[in-house]
Amino acid sequence: xxxxxxxxxxxxxxxxxxxxxxxxxxxxxxxxxxxxxxxxxxxxxxxxxxxxxxxxxxxxxxxxxxxxxxxxxxxxxxxxxxxxxxxxxxxxxxxxxxxxxxxxxxxxxxxxxxxxxxxxxxxxxxxxxxxxxxxxxxxxxxxxxxxxxxxxxxxxxxxxxxxxxxxxxxxxxxxxxxxxxxxxxxxxxxxxxxxxxxxxxxxxxxxxxxxxxxxxxxxxxxxxxxxxxxxxxxxxxxxxxxxxxxxxxxxxxxxxxxxxxxxxxxxxxxxxxxxxxxxxxxxxxxxxxxxxxxxxxxxxxxxxxxxxxxxxxxxxxxxxxxxxxxxxxxxxxxxxxxxxxxxxxxxxxxxxxxxxxxxxxxxxxxxxxxxxxxxxxxxxxxxxxxxxxxxxxxxxxxxxxxxxxxxxxxxxxxxxxxxxxxxxxxxxxxxxxxxxxxxxxxxxxx
Amino acid sequence: xxxxxxxxxxxxxxxxxxxxxxxxxxxxxxxxxxxxxxxxxxxxxxxxxxxxxxxxxxxxxxxxxxxxxxxxxxxxxxxxxxxxxxxxxxxxxxxxxxxxxxxxxxxxxxxxxxxxxxxxxxxxxxxxxxxxxxxxxxxxxx
Numbered sequence: 001x002x003x004x005x006x007x008x009x010x011x012x013x014x015x016x017x018x019x020x021x022x023x024x025x026x027x028x029x030x031x032x033x034x035x036x037x038x039x040x041x042x043x044x045x046x047x048x049x050x051x052x053x054x055x056x057x058x059x060x061x062x063x064x065x066x067x068x069x070x071x072x073x074x075x076x077x078x079x080x081x082x083x084x085x086x087x088x089x090x091x092x093x094x095x096x097x098x099x100x101x102x103x104x105x106x107x108x109x110x111x112x113x114x115x116x117x118x119x120x121x122x123x124x125x126x127x128x129x130x131x132x133x134x135x136x137x138x139x140x141x142x143x144x145x146x147x148x149x150x151x152x153x154x155x156x157x158x159x160x161x162x163x164x165x166x167x168x169x170x171x172x173x174x175x176x177x178x179x180x181x182x183x184x185x186x187x188x189x190x191x192x193x194x195x196x197x198x199x200x201x202x203x204x205x206x207x208x209x210x211x212x213x214x215x216x217x218x219x220x221x222x223x224x225x226x227x228x229x230x231x232x233x234x235x236x237x238x239x240x241x242x243x244x245x246x247x248x249x250x251x252x253x254x255x256x257x258x259x260x261x262x263x264x265x266x267x268x269x270x271x272x273x274x275x276x277x278x279x280x281x282x283x284x285x286x287x288x289x290x291x292x293x294x295x296x297x298x299x300x301x302x303x304x305x306x307x308x309x310x311x312x313x314x315x316x317x318x319x320x321x322x323x324x325x326x327x328x329x330x331x332x333x334x335x336x337x338x339x340x341x342x343x344x345x346x347x348x349x350x351x352x353x354x355x356x357x358x359x360x361x362x363x364x365x366x367x368x369x370x371x372x373x374x375x376x377x378x379x380x381x382x383x384x385x386x387x388x389x390x391x392x393x394x395x396x397x398x399x400x401x402x403x404x405x406x407x408x409x410x411x412x413x414x415x416x417x418x419x420x421x422x423x424x425x426x427x428x429x430x431x432x433x434x435x436x437x438x439x440x441x442x443x444x445x446x
Numbered sequence: 447x448x449x450x451x452x453x454x455x456x457x458x459x460x461x462x463x464x465x466x467x468x469x470x471x472x473x474x475x476x477x478x479x480x481x482x483x484x485x486x487x488x489x490x491x492x493x494x495x496x497x498x499x500x501x502x503x504x505x506x507x508x509x510x511x512x513x514x515x516x517x518x519x520x521x522x523x524x525x526x527x528x529x530x531x532x533x534x535x536x537x538x539x540x541x542x543x544x545x546x547x548x549x550x551x552x553x554x555x556x557x558x559x560x561x562x563x564x565x566x567x568x569x570x571x572x573x574x575x576x577x578x579x580x581x582x583x584x585x586x587x588x
Contacts, residue, residue: 079541112541124543145543151500153544160542168542175538200544204494204501206487211499249490250526304527337528400530403512445537 070113078111079445081173083180089435093425094414095183096132097437106180107131108171110140120147128171136222140171140193156197162213162243163258164298165313167192172445177335177344177398179410179439183423184329184350184390185315194219194239211245219260232267236260236294250304259295262319266290272377279371283358284378287322294319309335325352325387342398350421351389357382386422388432391415408441473573474520476585478505479561480568485584492585493525495568497535498545507548508560508569516554520570523587 070076083106087097096105110128117123126141143157160168164185169175170192180186196217203210219236241258269288276285300313314330331348361375396410414423416432424433476492478485482503491501496509510517512529521529536547551557557569562578571577573586 077540079537126541141543143543149500149504150498151502155543162542166538169538172537172541175534175541202494202499202545204491204499206491209490209494209499247494249493304531306522306526306528309527309531337530340530342530400533403533406530445541 073116075114075116076111077114077446078109079172079174079443080109081171081441081443082107083173083439083441085179085437085439087435087437089433092427092433092435094423094435094437095180095187096134104131108135110171112141121145122147151201151203153200153202154197155199158193158195159198159215159217160192161194161219161239161258162198162215162241163256163296164315165254165300165302165311173408173441174406174443174445177333177342177408178346178394178396179408179441180412180437182329182331182346182348182392182394183414184348184392185313185331187423191219191221191234191236193221194236196239207248209247211243211247213243214241216240232264235263237263252302254298254300254302256298257295258298259293261292262294263291269381272374272381275374276378279374281358281360281374284360287358288378288381289321290324292320307337309333309337323355323357323382323385325355325385327352340400342400344394344396344398346394347392348394349389349391349417351418352387352422355382355385355387384420386420388416388418388421390421390423391417404445406441406443408439408443410439410441412437412439470574471572472519474516474523474570474587475573475575475577475583476524476568476570477561477577477581478568478584479565479581480505480584481565483582485582487585489524489585489587496520496525496548496570498539498548504566505568506564506566508551508557508567509548510554510557510570511550511552514553516570516572519572524570524585 082103084101084103085097085105086101087094087099090099092098096102108128108130110126112124112126114122114124122145124141124143124145125139127138128140129137139158141158141160143155143159146154148154162168166176166181166186170181170186173179194215194217196215198213198215200211200213202212217239219234219239221234237260239258239260241256243254243256245252245254247253269290273285273288276282276288294317296315296317298313298315300311303310311333312330314328316326316328318326327350329348329350331346333344333346335342335344357379361378362371363375363379365372392415393413394410396408398406398408400406413434413436415434416424419430419432420427421433424435427433476487480503485503487495487501495501495505496507510520512533518529521527521532525532527535539545540547549560551560551569554571554575557571558575558578561567561569561581568584577583
């Protein structure tokens with residue numbers, strides 16, 4: 001799943017470079033990769049939506065905090081976050097942050113109405129308005145829920161993908177200590193929702209509790225990498241996953257497996273694939289293949305104490321494609337709680353596996369213009385595919401100044417230990433990049 | 447000698463009595479309105495029950511509001527998490543559509559009334575609370 005975005009990102013960068021360097025004549029043939037067309041229209045829509053939802057949310061707050069019951073059967077709740085960030089680097093971008101303070105990258109507001117038909121049947125929706133033009137605003141969630149008893153819970157409709165611990169609550173900053181969850185794990189996670197069904201079971205024995213969750217469905221829509229929208233319409237069929245959490249006292253182990261069949265076509269890559277096949281470079285064309293099975297593995301261990309907490313999470317994403325790097329990401333989190341304050345530190349790292357282009361095309365100019373152009377384009381695809389590693393160190397504080405609100409401040413040092421890590425936008429991919437990101441956040445749930 | 451003994455007794459009483467009173471006010475009992483006689487749960491089961499798990503029988507938990515002393519004791523001694531972490535947990539459960547937080551009553555008297563009137567309910571109180579006959583203590587802290 002990770003691979004798709006990397007590949008696209010490569011595709012986008014490649015197309016831009018080729019465009020500028022050698023391929024101006026291909027201009028008319030290359031589809032429009034700039035997804036910011038009409039961005040101003042979208043921004044106006046978002047601003048209206050945010051304004052409307054904020055008014056609605058504030059009206060709710062003035063009545064009561066936390067899950068307002070509108071009628072006997074209708075419940076309204078929601079969340080909002082305002083995040084400001086500044087990247088201390090003159091040239092690069094990280095998740096949209098630059099060396100100018102911005103509040104527009106991750107701020108959002110959402111309302112979540114739930115209608116209870118009976119004690120066991122309900123319907124829930126979540127409407128989200130995002131400040132980033134990369135994120136679509138609208139219905140994030142719409143599902144029917146059936147809860148026959150305390151142990152079982154079944155849902156069907158548009159759901160959130162429960163890949164990793166915080167994947168399905170990533171928009172709800174109140175649920176985790178950080179301003180931004182570690183990018184190495186949570187930005188390699190690409191789509192937040194799917195259409196399908198899920199079932200879960202939560203039972204506690206006297207010494208051990210078991211929480212099982214299984215889901216099945218499909219996904220069609222936008223992909224994201226490093227906070228940036230990837231401009232392909234992705235399709236994943238046979239999306240299925242199993243999440244098992246075992247806990248004993250305050251120690252809990254979560255393990256999960258997710259898989260799907262990816263059918264996304266990337267125009268920029270197709271553009272190179274076709275002439276490769278036409279000229280008999282089949283191994284090279286095969287190495288750009290991008291359909292097939294992808295899977296992700298996750299394991300995490302959490303330990304909670306009254307005044308402290310510790311968490312380690314590890315994820316691995318694998319594809320069967322030749323040019324797709326396998327990616328491993330993990331983080332270690334420790335937090336200390338003093339009254340309403342939480343102080344925390346995190347170390348995280350991601351690393352891509354090595355990739356190897358097919359050995360068919362000449363690597364040095366031959367004098368045959370069209371062959372040289374094709375070779376250059378092909379090798380550029382591989383040169384631009386991230387195969388590096390990124391480390392980061394996070395230090396931050398969270399202040400729960402009200403029951404339903406928290407303020408956070410966070411400083412993160414990002415360091416490429418091998419480039420390109422894929423995380424720095426506009427990187428020249430020649431030197432290891434590093435930068436400090438400073439962020440503040442206001443989190444609210446109602 | 448008599449004086450010394452009285453003083454000693456006095457010193458012991460002064461130290462023991464308040465300490466004993468504090469102990470029962472600081473002890474948490476988990477009380478259920480259940481037909482099942484002799485039902486007891488482990489600390490892990492109580493914790494998970496109040497975190498939304500099933501313990502194999504129908505029991506609907508009720509909790510006291512944040513900043514309530516008994517709730518803080520329950521968080522510290524049974525759940526083992528601070529109030530802010532408990533709040534984060536329920537926000538995560540709610541906004542991922544998994545579980546909704548337990549019913550909240552406003553104080554200990556309401557808790558007792560609610561438990562007495564509601565079959566299959568379960569709640570927590572301090573050990574110095576007088577428990578009516580229809581309710582059973584299914585767990586108590588040391």
